[in-house]
Amino acid sequence: LDKNNLSGQIPIDVAKLPGLTFLDISFNNLSGTVPKIYAHDYSSLVGNKFLCNSSILHGCTHLNGGTNDTVSRPSNKTKNHHQLALAISLSVTCATIFVLFFVCWLNYCRWRLPFASSDQDLEMELGHLKHFSFHGLQSATDNFNSKNILGQGGFGVVYKGCLRNGTLVAVKRLKDPDVTGEVQFQTELELIGLAVHRNLLRLYGFCMTSKERLLVYPYMPNGSVADRLREYHHGKPCLDWSKRMQIAIGAARGLLYLHEQCNPKIIHRDVKAANILLDGSFEAVVGDFGLAKLLDRQDSHVTTAVRGTVGHIAPEYLSTGQSSEKTDVYGFGILLLELITGPKTLSNGHGQSQKGMIIDWVRELNEEKKLDKLVDRDLKDSFDVAELECAVGVILECTLTNPILRPKMSEVLQALESNVTLAENGVDLNREALLPYGGSCSFSVRHEDPHDSSSFIIEPIELSGPR
Structure with missing residues (x-):
């Protein structure tokens, strides 16, 4: 019966014929489960792609109350593919969040730690004068926005600034940061900081980098x-x-x-x-x-x-x-x-x-x-x-x-x-x-x-x- 374009399930009655010694139903379009075959030669089942578990003698294992594996296997594969895609998406998302968090934390540490150590060193040398980071004053003045300019003269430009705690300050950005060395600048600041009188503008703090010299004063509301x-x-x-x-x-x-x-x-x-x-x-x-x-x-x-x-x-x-x-x-x-x-x-x-x-x-x-x-x-x-x-x-x-x-x-x-x-x-x-x-x-x-x-x-x- 091979190559006869037969379709449908294998009839149980044919499979159970007691006198059947040889059955060749290969290369057809048969489908469904393979019943228990009493023929001596049951190997000629190849070529029936819709038969379930055609290589097993005792037939297929029935699932879900009689649903054959031909239907259940594609469903399981689809489900597995969805689960795999979901797992991959979650893994990529978590990895991306972790990398972004790590990069932000690393940048914060690079920005904060050098100024923290510098604050500690300079605080000891300049007494009560507060040391500001350049980034802090840059933020307070909106990146030294021209809209915040209070005035300018021979020594530099003065900007209005607002610190993180809401305090208004005047930030003087000196024109010639390279005129005085680091030690001389600190010495002069310390002497200026000692001059305290109600008719003198008190020096509140400073910022000193390799390229910048900035002085921080209280903001005078009436100009x-x-x-x-x-x-x-x-x-x-x-x-x-x-x-x-x-x-x-x-x-x-x-x-x-x-x-x-x-x-x-x-x-x-x-x-x-x-x-x-x-x-x-x-x-x-x-x-x-x-x-x-x-x-x-x-x-x-x-x-x-x-x-x-x-x-x-x-x-x-x-x-x-x-x-x-x-x-x-x-x-x-x-x-x-x-x-x-x-x-x-x-x-x-x-x-x-x-x-x-x-x-x-x-x-x-x-x-x-x-x-x-x-x-x-x-x-x-x-x-x-x-x-x-x-x-x-x-x-x-x-x-x-x-x-x-x-x-x-x-x-x-x-x-x-x-x-x-x-x-x-x-x-x-x-x-x-x-x-x-x-x-x-x-x-x-x-x-x-x-x-x-x-x-x-x-x-x-x-x-x-x-x-």
Whole structure:
């Protein structure tokens, strides 16, 4: 019966014929299970691909209540394939997650550990100053985004930043990180950090890498005096006369502390409105001090690089490079003039010749008793005449060409404080011209009121440790 294209199952009756001795049903299309064959030769079953377990004598094993293996085997194979695919997918997913986690952890360790060890070393050397990582300040300033620039000058660019704890800071990114070596930079920072006074901008921390030098200061919400003098700053009114005089006194207090309370003393060398900041109460805070090189115990210092702003630099410093406390006194005189006139007058000319002409103009108006023409028009005649006369006298004394003839900051502060105190108390300032150029206050004036709150005697709360 071979090769007859037979189909269907093998009949059980045929398979059980007792007299059957030979059965050849190979190469047909038979299907189903193979019954027990009583023939002596049962090997001729090949070629029937649909027969189940055709090579086993006793037939197929029935599953699921009679379902043959021909149906069940493909089902099991499909199920096994699905399970294998699912296992492979889960394994690949878990492996990918693990690799990503490991890479992130490795990068974090590479970023964190070097700064952690550096923090520990530098903290011991610089005392209370906090060491910041470059990445931390980069994040705080939104990668030094130009939108966060608060100002820029000869020393670098200042950015507004927000630390992780929400504290607002001002980050100064110095222009010339290679000018000072690592040891010199740390030494100067430590000395600057010791200068603590309510009228000085306190150094909060720093960052030092092989390519970067950054200083971190508290954020001053009212900006700089230069900002506030420009009519209206972000909708805020301009500074009134009273605030301007208090700013002058606060700046004088800060400079006096740098000159006479710090050891070694610190010469600012760039006293101007842009470097006088204002806190939340409009208290003057002197910034950028100590960024020029610190002085030793000598009375003067000669430097090959003149640091400062043209128009605010003393003649002797510009011509010879020699600076002293009197260099700052000269800059304070120009600052006081800027507080009175506003920024427009000084911004009309940037050269030394224009600056000298402005001082000659002030001297001329003082002699002609026309000082009201000096006052900023934005004040609209809201100023105190006696305080104006005293302030002009201070300006002319501070800007004398010979630095020896200029007053000390202690004398400047006393003159301003005594004049403002008398005016606030309603005392009649009917006195003769005591200054060389006819000003109505004198540097020889001493406080006779024991209750006067002169900052010449600095309260202990304003100091921080020995100097």
